[in-house]
Amino acid sequence: MDFTLSDEQQMFAETARTLLGDTCTPDHWRKMMEQGVAFDAARWGQIVENGFTLLLLPEAAGGMGLTELDFALIAREAGYVALPEPLAESAGVGAPMLAALAPDHPALANPGAIIAVTPAINPVVANAEIAAAILIEKDGHAFVTTPDKVRLTPAETIDPFRRLFRIEWDESQAQDLGPADWTLALDRASLFAAAQGLGLAQRSVDLAVAYAQERTQFGKPIGSYQAVKHHLASAQVAIEFARPVVLTAAAEIANGDVQSRARVSEAKIVALEAAEKAARASIQVHGAMGYSWEVDVHLFLKRALALKQAWGTPAFHRNRIATRVFTQPVGADKTFAREMTHA
């Protein structure tokens, strides 16, 4: 029993923090919003160069063969900068799924290729127009196709950095890859959404702390008033107790049982609640500025709202936890229990 991250894991996360912190600044966000774009090729190039898109791919497929825990640490950093590029969905969900089903697929030969995923549970697909491959769920099978063989209708979203589409497609224009592990895809997507949620939440708190130290009212920085302090302390408490759930979900995801699925669902619920709570606290602490486009907090609120509902609503995930609570033994000695078939 050991709950600590390895030195390598911490170093890898540190590398991601530095890279994304340098290349995805408020100036970058503003420039992209002015230009109306949601993808920065130069930044994506650096992400690819650092190997982050290869992390979950097996070594046989030219990948690094690392785990969801390693990737979750990177996804957390992506959340902290509200990363526009589809690192989590493409490299965290699409690529390993495609590699498991069709290891020789040409899209896997290019580590910079975007692999979009369309599970039945999501009404829209992200980044499909720039994808080298689109995976689509139908009757438990995965079909793979390309943007030119489907009809994509842009679905406008409030998050300026998410590019979403409704998709119409025909089986004759796609390749049937056979039955696929869509539960694992959902687990991974939910886990990485949760990990991003941790980053989103912390950034919202950090922005508000910086503002509350500077902004003066009644002759004192507003951060010295307890009413302001308590908003941010409560948000930080939510983050502190979401983090170990996300780490545990990441470490256990490969178990693929009732318990590990419930853990992923717990992580998704609590981390995105923390993100929403922190963003709203941050807006409140910023006052009227927080309600303006000037201050960047709105980006973190919008991403939190999107990730909270994508890949299974909170009610969907709560049902998976209910299955664990009501069909498996619960209690103090069952924290790390595995599924029992005759519970």
Added chain:
Amino acid sequence: MDLTYTPEQQAFRAEVRAWLEAHVPAQPLEHYDATREGFEAHRQWEATLKSGDWGMVTWPKEYGGRGLDLIQWLIFEEEYYRSGAPGRVNQNGIFLLGPTLMEFGTHEQKQRFLPPMASGEEIWAQAWSEPQAGSDLAGVRATAVKDGDEYVLNGHKIWSSRAAFADWAFGLFREPGSERHKGMSLIFFRLDQPGVTRNPIRKINGHVGFAEIFLDNVRVPAFNRLGDEGQGWHICMATAGFERGLMLRSPARFQEAAAALAALWQERKGQCDPAIEADVIRAHMNADAYALSIYQTASRLMAGAKIGPEASTNKIFWSEMDIHLHETALAILGAEAELIPPTGEHEWLDDYIFSLAGPIYAGSNEIQRNIIAERMLGLPR
């Protein structure tokens, strides 16, 4: 990260479970705050625990412990709560003063105080708060005047948990004329010695859970001072870290309560608003998150880290989770929620009442939020 138990840890769990199954009283004991008899029955249980060497498993053997690590402690606690064993009447001693003594005590003090603490022969109360010093604890006015190799203690302490029946108390006293955080010392005194008057105070559930203590020229040996003279505030903050952090409120307690809540829901959901199920699930999630966070903290401490201001986040989380869990239980019980249950049945109502103390004791949650904002987030005072 490796979230599996080693064969040794599994064997340890089996050993604890077997011993508890053989020794936990079949009938629940009367509450230790209810009567002197209930208190003494719990002291007897502590002696039974000691006979199996289970008094405080993390302490070194020479001080009455087993020398085990924090993961083993968590396993012990899980089995302890799972077994339905009596509450720990000496929790102020074993969970708060014990770890503090381990850090700041001399070898002689540890030898003198820890073994009878581990065995329940000496049961401890905390004597920090005063009528004018609650959240603002640095406003303590009780004094300690050095007289040869003794201290003479005077003052008025209040809200001392267990003090109605306990044997000893540890309190904060200041050098006359000293101000605020300076000049305070942490000193132990017997509650039955000349000059000490204790008046029980009834809690909202009717029990005499705490007391006020009057000290009138109470003489204690200088040996009873923990740490250096004037170091009291610093030591007291370390104790508060143990109290808010890892030791006082085991995750196991909340996990067992959440499991009992799930069972209560299964039994009664036919007569309830279906929306309550979301709260039942939430109670499980909260207890789970708390347990995982404590495993994380235990691993961190075993790797050499120290408890810091993040202990304040713990205290807020468990106290708020405890209230939510018991509110949910009362919602399921509906119109029966107000009824006192027959002896031996789950005391949801009393536990709900007790949960309301959580955001107050061990430093109010308002103070904890200030600590988080100032020491974790860096907001100005």
